[in-house]
Each structure stands twice: as C-alpha cells, then as structure tokens.
Amino acid sequence: MRVFAVANQKGGVGKTTTAINLAACLAEMGHATLLVDLDPQANATSGLGFIPNAGESVYSVLLGRKTVEQQVRPTAYARLALLPSELNVAGCEIEMAQNDEFRGRLYQLLRSLPVVFPHEFIFLDCPPSLGIVMTTAIASADAVLVPLQCEYFALEGLTRVFQILQELGNPRENPPSRLFGVIMTMFDVRTNLSQQVVEDVRRHLGPLVFDTVIPRSVRLAEAPSYGKPIIAYDTAGTAAQAYRKLAREFLVRVQKKTITTPPSGYSKGVSQPTYG
Numbered sequence: 001m002r003v004f005a006v007a008n009q010k011g012g013v014g015k016t017t018t019a020i021n022l023a024a025c026l027a028e029m030g031h032a033t034l035l036v037d038l039d040p041q042a043n044a045t046s047g048l049g050f051i052p053n054a055g056e057s058v059y060s061v062l063l064g065r066k067t068v069e070q071q072v073r074p075t076a077y078a079r080l081a082l083l084p085s086e087l088n089v090a091g092c093e094i095e096m097a098q099n100d101e102f103r104g105r106l107y108q109l110l111r112s113l114p115v116v117f118p119h120e121f122i123f124l125d126c127p128p129s130l131g132i133v134m135t136t137a138i139a140s141a142d143a144v145l146v147p148l149q150c151e152y153f154a155l156e157g158l159t160r161v162f163q164i165l166q167e168l169g170n171p172r173e174n175p176p177s178r179l180f181g182v183i184m185t186m187f188d189v190r191t192n193l194s195q196q197v198v199e200d201v202r203r204h205l206g207p208l209v210f211d212t213v214i215p216r217s218v219r220l221a222e223a224p225s226y227g228k229p230i231i232a233y234d235t236a237g238t239a240a241q242a243y244r245k246l247a248r249e250f251l252v253r254v255q256k257k258t259i260t261t262p263p264s265g266y267s268k269g270v271s272q273p274t275y276g
C-alpha cells in the first residue's frame, strides 16, 4: 500500500481532478485504489457522485466518532473506493487544530487500512489552504504529488509543500525525496503560454515533472457535475486518454522509485501556518 497526498497550496490547479481521475484510471487498470477526500469543499466526494453528508466522512473517523468500515464507500467503479468528506467541516478543522492526537490519527488510520481494505494505492485529496489538514496529509503520506496549472507563477504552489517536506525530512534535501512528482494540468494547446510554463517548470524541476501533460478540456470540467470520472463520462476523449497515460507513467515511476513510509506521521513536527 502506498499513500500519496495530492497537494498544492494554490486553489483551482487541478488537485481534485487529478486525484479522482488518476485513481479511477488505476482502478480501471486493475489496481485497488482508495480516494480519501480531506477537503471541506468535498469536491472529490461529489465528483464521484456522492452527496456529502454531515457526520459521514473521514472526519468522523479522525475525530473517533465512526469506524473506517462504516465510512468507506464502494463507488460505481470496480476497485475504486472513497472515504468521503463532508461540507460542514470548518468546525472539524478547528477541533483538529486543538487536538494534538489528530495528526497521529490520520497516519495510523492510513496504516491500519490494509487490514480491512487491501488497497494498493491511497490518494489524499488536500484542500488548498495552508492549514493543518494539508500539512497533516503531507506528513502522513508516503509521497506527494503536486499538480501545477500551466500558468504564470505555477511554481508558487510548490513553495509550502517543499517547506513542509524539508521540515519533516532533511532541510538540505532539494528537491525533497518524498516529492514524488509534479503534474502539469490545464495545458492549452492554443497558447504559447502553456508551452513556456511547461518548459520553465521542467527547467527547474527536471525529471520530477511527469512527461504526461493534462490538456485543458471542457469535458473534464463537466464530468464532476455528472458525478463521474472522465473515463466514464467521455471514455475515448483526449482528457480520458491523457489521464490513462498519466496512470501508466505513474505505475512506471512507482516501480522505479523506492517509496519508504515515514516512521511516524508527525514525530518531528512541522511549523504550523500562521493565519491572518
């Protein structure tokens, strides 16, 4: 089992779209995959056709009110399961911020899952804010995937992720070894800008950047409103093909890279973001 946080401090860069569609493509290819929606916006939950319900989410598990068996949902797609979020979790975030045990709980929850649900891959869809949820998800995952939108300042989204990983690991490690890869999203073939941004990011990050680039696609933006991954909504379209290609590349990269589970989700501690 390998746990990947899908994170970027910037909003709207394609985290949820990538988490849903990479997970769905891996499931289609035969790999049991669990998507954990850690975002209070619950976009991954609704994007897979579920209505986010109060008290029925990963948060009730983390707060010790429900068991994971009660909360994991099989989806309409073979080998793809969801641990949903719920909309009313603003309160949960405050509760978690006050609850030191929470960080350890997410780590332990993820490590205890294989006993009940033998998934090969787990993806954590993170919220965009610099809050405790993203930090904890990164600290609890084996590795981190960062989607970057093909626009100016794309690299800005990496700053906090880099910082958290360096604080958890070796501060001099650049790039941090637990940064698994960067995925360029919303590539617009009609503009030079997309091409320039991809070149720029590749110059900075080299082989960390996936070869597969996700194109901008109206179908991809429409799919969540039907509660479907792109491979179910527009199975032969270019976006579906791009995510299938990404999944194949992901599997090759997983085989090549040694991914070691961090010894404990939070033993070293990470500086908490300051608000306001």
Ligand SMILES: Nc1ncnc2c1ncn2[C@@H]1O[C@H](COP(=O)(O)OP(=O)(O)OP(=O)(O)O)[C@@H](O)[C@H]1O
Pocket: 010, 011, 012, 013, 014, 015, 016, 017, 018, 039, 041, 043, 126, 127, 128, 185, 186, 187, 214, 215, 216, 217, 218, 220, 221, 222, 224
């Ligand atoms: N390749 C794409 N082409 C067109 N639209 C896309 C693409 N990827 C994502 N979108 C759309 O862009 C918006 C933002 O995408 P998404 O929700 O995946 O980003 P996010 O990083 O998860 O956002 P947030 O930070 O709010 O969680 C959504 O409306 C989504 O449908």
Ligand SMILES: [Mg+2]
Pocket: 015, 016, 017, 039, 043, 125, 126, 127
């Ligand atoms: Mg999202």
